[in-house]
Amino acid sequence: MTTSLDAPPIAIEPDADVAQATPEFVLPPAKEKRLSGLAPVAASFRAGAQIGARATTRVVRAGWGLVAPYVEVVSGLGALVLLSGIVALVLGLLLGWPELTFMGIALLVAVLVALLFLIGRSTYSIDIELNPRRVIVGDRAIGRVLVTNIGKRPSTATTLEVPVGEGLAEFAIGGLQPGENTEELFAVPTNRRAVILAGPAVSVRGDQLGLFRRAVRWTDQIELFVHPITTRLHPTAAGLVRDLEGQITKKITNNDISFHALRAYVTGDDVRYVHWRTSARTGQLMVRQFEESRRSQLTIISSSDTRYFASDAELELAISVTASIGSQVIRDGTQISVVTENRVLKTHSVTSLLDDTCRIEPLTGSTATARDFAREATKRLPPPSVVVIIAGSLMDASDYRAIQRLFGGETNVMALRIEEGARARIQDVAGLAIVTIGALSDLPRVMARAV
Template sequence: MSRLTSTGLTTTGAWMAATAVCLVALGVWADYPELVTLGLAAAGTLLIAALWLLATPKLTVVREIRPRRVFEGDAAHGTLTVTNVGRRRSPPLVVTETLGGDRTTVSVPALAAGGECTVGYPLPVSRRGRYVIPPVRLGHSDPLRLLQRGRATGGELVVHVYPRVHHLAMITFGGSQDAEGHTTSNAPLGGAAFHSLREYVPGDDWRRIHWGATARTGTVMARHVVVPDEPRQLVVLDTGSATYPGTLFEDAVRVAASFCVAAERASMPLHLKTTGGAERESSGTALELLSSVRHDSAERGLAALSELVRDVVTDTQGVALVVVTGRTDAEATRLLMSLRPRFLSLSLAQLVTPDAVAPARPRGVLAVSAASSDMFATSWNRLVLR
């Protein structure tokens, strides 16, 4: 779908219009008809340029952007396929693509009737974010480049630029004493761990019918099998009261994203929460959330941590908690120490400035502080893998 967006003067056209006005005014004031004639000629040239632009080329444009989800520092490319569906030759075009305030301009050559051209161009995806790319803008001008006409075509596209991630080693936990693993009634169905007996319902696998219990009760009974409980990874990102000087919040987001990817790599169920109330339960959706998360100093920060983890430790057993924040104060340290017994492990990632005094390390908490996400990854892996 195409629609007209703007028609206006180019820089050359603006100078031409100003010259026409000045020549006509000066000619009238000085009673100099030759100047008036030159001014009218300039105005007439602009009129011819306007008439030229009335014949808008009939084009179809197909835009593709790949990949639509990319990590910081990786490459993303756009591809435009322009087809001239009109009966006459189309003029050269200038295509403008806008992403996060950055503009990319691509030139498309003149196309004969029925002609097609495919052009590719890089997209600036160096900064984390969720970008809504507006419809592509096609622009063409008259032969003298006095006027230009632009129109938008196509629809909006969304590109997610995920935070850059680092390879992080995961803390290993001992297996359950039960060979099939501990189970709960709200565990996912479809596993191999026996949890209980229940009445048979249509659609159940007949091989799971417990014939002994069926004979005793007179009701067809089936084995209720579930996926055994597994250690879960809970990542909490402080988006509130913690101080993040400079770009340290970006480093904190990268650390949180790295833990999410590491949990997926280790096949651990993941739950990501922010102190602002946002949450996701898979690596892919967590990265989408982290691509657009923002720091808001008006939030409660780690003061909300007890409320954030209450439902997790109540409903699920075996949770490893990771808290990603800035520098912690004495109150936050006491809070972390009080929460420690409720988790398999509690890890604290602190992003602080290089000249900051070493933060307090709560007892029983695996705490690592660093001045960047790269330094954190190095220190964390050295500590966990030693």
């Protein structure tokens, strides 16, 4: 019998039953039992470690609270002099260098002498006053610090520090007899709109070299509001809505003040609205129908995003325009809401509105588009009857139109485009009045024409 060498090879596949019968690696029962017995021990160890870490943190915090008052009196220079003195003294003694030893002793003596200036307690009563508490940009504001020694012993000389905005006012307070007081005045810069914080008043006791410094806080901070410059508007121009009963809507209701028509009585109707004369003539009860009205609601959408303004001065002009319109509307008794990117301004009084305009800060890119800003800022406000959009010269007309489309057809929308130095004018863009304002003095005349 012959065998062909060209016969194809035979593929041998593994037996499925044999593959399935191959056992997996399994821990011996004794070892598995020992490992399972160690799990509670590991859990207890982790819990103990966590408890220990928390206890250590508490101890460290408590310890720091005890030593902090003593460590904080040492300035950076004082720590350097103290460390240098110790190192110089130790090296001088070990190496036998008299010069190094003398230098270490001199530095440590200087530290001990400086410590003597911290001895003593201050018994002051300190008051900070600002007169007035609210000013307009450019007006003069004076601060007053009254220091009184309320102790039974004469006080030693000290230095009083009062932070004022980004600056610091320093006063040298001499020794005061019991009950004696001294007064110090300081000027507050009011060249820009802001909320300026004055205080806290801090008395500083220390040496002339500045090795040690012990500060005691005596007062809290007080606020000085530097209001934006505003202008008075004609009441009807600022109110923008000159009806006394509110804007009439097309919605029909059973009780309001704007009469619409008569209809047949339906069970449940209020008999107070039955028109008896018509009912007697027709032989059928007739009741009044009304057009729903609402009180005028003005919403001012004022942007403070720097991408819409060509300069800081343009932004400040926009805030002045916002404050001017809002103040007049509040005086006229019309309901108003004023929103910016990061706040809803208080409008229950003219003063509260002006105070909040001082807190408006320029920002960049808070929302993707102007429409997103307007939608987010107004979604929780009452439905407006009039909307005023205030932005800089870099906002496109398409952005104003996008904001306009957020509101219904019954809402009157006006856009104020602030461009410093530009000629005042009014443009109609697809039914939207865009008013360009180049100076605050243009606002009364332009608003009177726009409405």
